[in-house]
Amino acid sequence: MISIRKPFIATLAAAVLATPLLAETRVTYKSAKTGSSYYQMGVQIAEAMKAGTEGSIIVTVEESQGSVQNVMEVRARGGDYVFTSPPALIGLAQGGTAMFDGKGDPAFDEIRALFPIPSLxxxxxxxxxxxxxxxxxxxxxxxxxxxxxxxxxxxxxxxxxxxxxxxxxxxxxxxxxxxxxxxxxxxxxxxxxxxxxxxxxxxxxxxxxxxxxxxxxxxxxxxxxxxxxxxxxxxxxxxxxxxxxxxPVAAFTTTKMDDDTAYELTRTFWEGKSDMGAGAAWWNGVDPALLANVTTRFHPGAQRYYAEAGIELADAQK
Structure with a gap:
């Protein structure tokens, strides 16, 4: 029988405790049909997030049949859900009007914006x-x-x-x-x-x-x-x-997402946008001026990034 001395065990435990834990956050990004330009954008965002966070945020792109489905799924999704939609559609969902008539849900009130993407x-x-x-x-x-x-x-x-x-x-x-x-x-x-x-x-x-x-x-x-x-x-x-x-089209999540993840998603998007634009010119039309088209409140984590970057949000967006 091999005997392991207590000093060795103590040293091993200390080494384990001193080793940083590599946290990995997984996010689902739901946008459009496979093969569409908006699905391609989702793939580019996923690649930018992995590179910009050194793998600490992994984004899985999920096919969608459209923005209405994206919004409706908020009711059953958790804090790892990001989706795209025209901002106007969020207002209809929160008001229970048009295609959301009779389908209102308190979960819609928890939708928060992150960043704009190329417009239709x-x-x-x-x-x-x-x-x-x-x-x-x-x-x-x-x-x-x-x-x-x-x-x-x-x-x-x-x-x-x-x-x-x-x-x-x-x-x-x-x-x-x-x-x-x-x-x-x-x-x-x-x-x-x-x-x-x-x-x-x-x-x-x-x-x-x-x-x-x-x-x-x-x-x-x-x-x-x-x-x-x-x-x-x-x-x-x-x-x-x-x-x-x-x-206008933007990326949204809900208040279920923690502030740090929303901050990192927003920061990494803007800091990686020029690299994405080098590979696909449609990103070059996205700038902070498009934030004015978003009528929904922004996630507190996203607000933190915009404050640090000196990008002013309207009072109604906070």
Whole structure:
């Protein structure tokens, strides 16, 4: 029988106690369907969190069917849940209105914001061959709106608001087929919504030549959406700024998340944003000015970061 002396045991115990424990926090990030730009953003955020915290925060990206589902899942999720949504949707959930009518829950009142992500940006993309340079020239042309998406619904709404309802031909083609349909002349243009620069618009501009329409200030006012400017040079052949509309999107959690985790998530996002932008240009359109679009209160941990960074939040956001 081997005898272990007490001094050795004491020394071993002291060494164990002196060794720092490597804490690992796991977070679930729920955003959009696999293959979408917003799912790709989630993957980039997960990579940035791992690198920026040296592995102390591990983010698992989870597929979602949409923002309404993301918000509804707050009721059953814990403090490790982060999700994306337009800020306006949070207000509807907390007020129990629209798609949340009869589905209100006290958990919705505990939703708190962390940071903005690229906005859903409207693109009205017309082929150079169509000769369309403004909305009035779209009459009697064939336009692809897609089906069931935010961009399709928003595009249809805008056409009605701008007096084009019933005056254009709507192509029965899925949005995934927009670029080939534009190239072979099946359609004169298509409508898409997503972060900018949008991959399908990049492809269309490079392969076919397109004009992305700008909206006037009056048109933007009637849409009741946020004004957004896509800088000149974003797409091939684009010599001037594109003025369009957007639906702001942000990352949220709830008060169940501890302050330190919310702080680290927020800090790491902003400090890693330039590196993410080097790999995907859509991050370059995100800056602190987008915080003004978030009407929900920010998590106390996120507020701590913004205070340290000298970024002012409105009283209603605290």
């Amino acid at each position: 940006t409207m693109h009205f993309v017309m082929s150079d061959a169509s000769g369309i340079t403004d909305f009035t020239a779209m009459e009697n042309k064939t336009i692809l709106l897609g089906k069931g998406s935010f961009g399709a619904r928003e595009g249809e709404k805008y056409l009605g608001l701008f007096g084009l309802d019933g005056k254009i031909k709507i192509a029965d083609v899925e949005l995934s087929g927009a670029v080939p349909a534009l190239k072979n002349g099946q359609i004169d243009g298509f409508v898409t919504a997503g972060s900018w620069p949008a991959p399908n618009v990049i492809e269309a501009a490079a392969s076919t030549g397109v004009t992305v329409l700008s909206l006037t200030d009056e048109q933007i006012a009637v849409t009741k959406r946020a004004r957004l400017v896509i800088p000149a040079g974003t797409y091939a052949g684009q010599d001037t700024d594109i003025v369009t509309t957007s639906l």
